Amino acid sequence: AQSVTQLGSHVSVSEGALVLLRCNYSSSVPPYLFWYVQYPNQGLQLLLKYTSAATLVKGINGFEAEFKKSETSFHLTKPSAHMSDAAEYFCAVSDLYNQGEKLIFGQGTELSVKP
């Protein structure tokens, strides 16, 4: 069964610093992988997705993630953190069935950005 593990439930960075949020997956088949962001009391918004095309995926708000099969990782990065990036981030893997997909989510990483 597919699963994801997000390393670190809380990450704190200074404004302008590199953001690195870690995600490792477990999948018996080539995975589809996603990163979502959630602001307080809101739904989840798709940041980016990997669907077996380019291994470096660029998303919204300056975020990107690199699929590394050898490491079973899909870490999320952003070169320079902004205060508005403070939110909770979820990594997810797709568990396909014949009529669609179920997304299996990690436990989430809360990102804090210090001025």
Added chain:
Amino acid sequence: SQTIHQWPATLVQPVGSPLSLECTVEGTSNPNLYWYRQAAGRGLQLLFYSVGIGQISSEVPQNLSASRPQDRQFILSSKKLLLSDSGFYLCAWTGGYYGYTFGSGTRLTVV
């Protein structure tokens, strides 16, 4: 364009009372629909999904049920709420593969 609506945004209910949360999708047909729950400080747990009218799959045995009376309507219900049902409930849809679109969520507090 496709939109997803979820209501109410917040709800406070006493233990033992019934529950009905509604989710509707516009601008698409035959979507796959999902209910997730997010407990405080925890990730998202898939509760139910549906690939068509009247077709409901349950992921976790619990005090809740789901129904899909119309193509673009998905309802989450309970006959008697428990304290443990408190959480943030999210509806989502997909037209096939490659990720979901989420509603804005319902914050349920059972007191």
